[in-house]
Amino acid sequence: MNYSWDWGLLFRSPHIGWIAQGFVTTIEMAVLAWCIAMTLGSLIGTLRTLDNPIAKRIGTLYVEIFRNVPLLAQLFLWYYVIPELLPASAQKFVKRDMADPQFWTSVVGLGCYTAARVAEQVRSGIQSIPRGQRSAALAMGFSTAQVYRYVLLPIGFRTVIPSLTNDFLGVFKNSSLALTLGVMELTAAARQIEEYTFHSFEPFAAATVLYSCVTLLVISLMRVVERRTRIAGNVGTAR
Amino acid sequence: MSGFDWNVILNNRGLLLQGLAVSFQLTLVAIAGGMALGTVLAMCRLSRFRPLAIAAGSYVNFLRSLPLILVIFWFYILTPQIVGHPIDAYSSVLIAFTLFEAAYYCEIIRAGIASVKAGQVNAGLALGFGQFHVMRYVVLPQAFRNMLPVLLTQAIIMFQDTSIVYVVGVRDFLTAADVVANSNNRPVELYSVVAVTFLVICFTASRLVGRLQRKYAL
Amino acid sequence: MIEVTGVSKWYQQFQVLKDCSLTIKSGEVIVICGPSGSGKSTLIKCMNGLEPFQQGEIKVGDVSVGAKGTDLPKLRSRIGMVFQNFELFPHMTVRKNITLPQVKILGRSKDESDARTIKLLERMGLPSQADKFPAQLSGGQQQRVAIARALAMDPVAMLFDEPTSALDPEMINEVLDVMVALAQDGMTMAVVTHEMGFARRVANRVVFMDQGSIVEDAPKEAFFGTPRSERAQLFLSKILQH
Amino acid sequence: MIEVTGVSKWYQQFQVLKDCSLTIKSGEVIVICGPSGSGKSTLIKCMNGLEPFQQGEIKVGDVSVGAKGTDLPKLRSRIGMVFQNFELFPHMTVRKNITLPQVKILGRSKDESDARTIKLLERMGLPSQADKFPAQLSGGQQQRVAIARALAMDPVAMLFDEPTSALDPEMINEVLDVMVALAQDGMTMAVVTHEMGFARRVANRVVFMDQGSIVEDAPKEAFFGTPRSERAQLFLSKILQH
Amino acid sequence: QTGGALEKIVQSKTFSIAYREESVPFSFIDSSGKPQGYAIDICLKIADAIKEEYKLDKLDIKYVPVTPQTRIPLIANGTAQVECSSTTITTGRMKQVEFLAPTFITGTKLLVRKGSGITKIEDLEGKTLLALGGTTNEKAAEAEIAKRKLNVKLVKVKDHPQALLNLEQGRADAYTSNDVVLYGIATMAKDPSQYEVVGPFYSYDPFSIMIPKNDSDFRAIGLRTMSRMFESGEMEKLYKKWFEPGPTNINLVMSQELKNAFKLFSFAD
């Protein structure tokens, strides 16, 4: 293999700037999409555990739709299809007036997609709580909303923190798909350097290292959070 | 928007169906490859020989920390340079998928084995079964049953993931639809068809998995 | 106090409760027993509206449990309930478990609730456990906390669903002792239990259920003396044999 | 038959067994009791090598359990063991559960094994359950199948680890009856249980453990008459009160 | 690396042509999915020459689809032996691949909607410009933007049709590419009369055919074939077939620069 290594190119302008900017964009997208996913996902997941059949149906519908269409296809729907169905004024906003439409479309797409996964975690977290906890809380005189607020959600979230960590890492990694809409995130930055320099190993190695490091960092961070939020003794065996 | 144009779909159904076939084919090959390699990796991870377990564990964790798209790029652009002879996009994507999915299957298989309760192993041992026989008659059959739904669910996820080969131009279903959408200027129709098709296939499949799970629940 | 009249309940086809009637007067202690699956838990859960029922009526004081407009949370806050598996909230300390419902449901002030909590824990013989988490306590201690939590709401009656059956033999007594004291203080109680020693000591009446029906409802002395139904005789002989 | 001499065992720092010695003669039935966490299960698991131990010796017949060269599978096949949670293999029918070990471990023919299985199931009072899966049986039935599975290996001794504590009160008896019959047939048995009725009926000796030590080891009559240790007295009083 | 490109062609009796699916009229697929175009025709001539020179009984043509991002690696690693589309000769690319003679000369311009008032890159201040990742046009536009300190949002697209789709949906104001490509793309619009190509040349781009490096025999046979075509006027005929007007609604008379280039590369035997 006759490849001329040039690790220095990574640190030359403008390449270093592209990588830095791409990395920041990736993180921004992941964090913003995660906020959407957590809010929407908790809501949908809770809906699925209610006794009300209509609420349940809505939750299920959302989850099934967003879980069974590939993310890339969803991004295309959000970007190329949904705006076309809007009234003209709204179209103009989402296509032009909105700052950075590619970025925000990706964030919304990623957020809604991940929300379905979060919803499933929240649902399973709540459902893993022994039925008796709900009965006990109701028997005390709590209203349904209070039962969720004080008992089911706090316990449910704690039990699914590890899976939620996985989902966060998922959204972090999936943000790379935004490059298909033209967002200059980390993977796209690596590609751009490759296109400009015809060196592929160095930029992709840099991207790989960055992705891995963030993953490692998040995992160790969440270990700490897990330890902090762990219920003294053990939830699973509190029977 | 000027009305939904069914004709563009009908006229290009050949191209679209071919794309769908490619997606299925990719899924099947990657499942087979990923499962085989994943089982080997799981055995390595559970092995008492520490270096092997650590090596397998590092591999799994490393790949799981990367976006699939990046792995596809790696293999698409770099393997030909490494191995020194040309590899077409389809093969490079197959390699990427197999190696990538193996990491996920490894974890599923490992969790399946861990899900068998320690009491069952004790019961097997107490009867006089050897280690190997306990694995063979007690642990593995239960482990497999426990993980079957997850294995199948992973297959459905992988089927959806095949759409990512779009970035290297392999003509899967989404890419085919994209080509038709672009050349006919009909993105709304084509992307909607892609979404609905995936929705129907994956939803049906996950329902079947659910039914299977209920049937074989221990 | 609590009046159950002709209550029937179905899960789909399956009838869990068959025309059950039962009256618990103020200050009375009744023990409900019967084989597994006979509907004891279901009956007791119907009394505070945790389980809906399709026929009959249940009145607590003069509130009808099954009626449409009934404010169930309010009704439930007036009836204490203790479960087989304690069902303390695992993510809260013992103190929080007992204080939170007082604050959130009764609208008591923090300080007042806290004072009440401490007093109840003392009464339960657990003065120094307030800041532990449930999982750090033994089963018997957890169950006593659960009783304290229910009492903190100043209930007019208490329901117990097999409060000792998840406990190690050594701990059963510490819970029964608390319950005996409660009965002797005049609390109205309905207790599902197999602890016949407890029934003998404090029950006014023993109710025996089988397959969803109330087969016997007799004063304690009559029940242990000559239970009329064959099923109850068989059951008693099994329970008491070992 | 089984001879335990000065066995100690640690989990890391924590000592679970402290210098335990115990002899079970052929045909003898001993009952082991004691508070939770006292090491009863651990001791019994050491007897067939399911748990390793660091000090002392255990001999079954003239095979030393802890020794390096011992063929543990073979040893274990000669000692039956019954667990608290039954531990039937959930993916096999009852018949398969009992037949498979005979075929794979003892090398019996299919037909012979099957005949033995049927006979044992009859003896356990379960003639018609052979083709069900464990999950379709009640707990008491499952435990009897587990006993049948152990007996199918023609063991020279049987170990029981709280065989009835996961059962509903009504089902305890059907299992105890089988065990009593077994004892009366002359089987050598070590039984961890809190069922003192059982101990009274068939045990030759009762062993009381606390915090990893064997505190009492006395003939049944002596034990129930005047247990010497304070701890055992306290334990007995709690167990027997209700 | 195993053998040269030529050796491989002769041994395997297969000639792998890298083509683009959307570079009209240089290299594109027709509705039946068959690659064709001006550059493809030239490459087929080279194939004929090889077949003749090495007296092969047959020479199979294998078509390898490429994108702007993949064309260089795929030629560099030998997946295909020639890339026949609209690739600009640059010295940067010569580190990885080599080029034959120029086939076309064009330059970077802008495609805009008629009536948008945009005639040059300065008019894009505060607006969105599309570019194909990895092209010389992207670099030229980027350099121009930097030079004039403009605030233009540069969004990367995957291929020409995606760019057109973005323009048609009103998500961007202009697309930068080679003028000829822009004319070609405009014809694919729902209403081609809505679009125009504007601006001075921001770069000057000679197109050529890419081949792998370090195979002088192969390079020689390629240059020889092209030289003959220039001399015999065959190349001009091909040009007329595709451009004056071509089957794809393009009407582009051959420029003087290209005529000169053809003359310069007509070597004596």
Ligand SMILES: Nc1ncnc2c1ncn2[C@@H]1O[C@H](COP(=O)(O)OP(=O)(O)OP(=O)(O)O)[C@@H](O)[C@H]1O
């Ligand atoms: N959610 C449910 N759906 C269907 N059947 C149910 C449900 N809950 C309980 N049952 C059935 O109703 C019957 C009565 O149940 P219940 O829990 O009241 O019995 P129990 O007397 O309390 O028994 P145990 O002593 O085991 O607690 C049982 O046969 C049970 O299987």
Ligand SMILES: Nc1ncnc2c1ncn2[C@@H]1O[C@H](COP(=O)(O)OP(=O)(O)OP(=O)(O)O)[C@@H](O)[C@H]1O
């Ligand atoms: N794998 C282990 N690692 C560390 N400690 C253990 C382990 N298994 C058991 N122990 C500890 O050893 C002690 C004895 O356990 P063992 O299960 O033998 O008690 P036991 O007398 O059978 O109690 P029980 O009546 O609850 O079954 C307990 O304190 C327990 O916490």
Ligand SMILES: [Mg+2]
């Ligand atoms: Mg019950």
Ligand SMILES: [Mg+2]
């Ligand atoms: Mg034990």
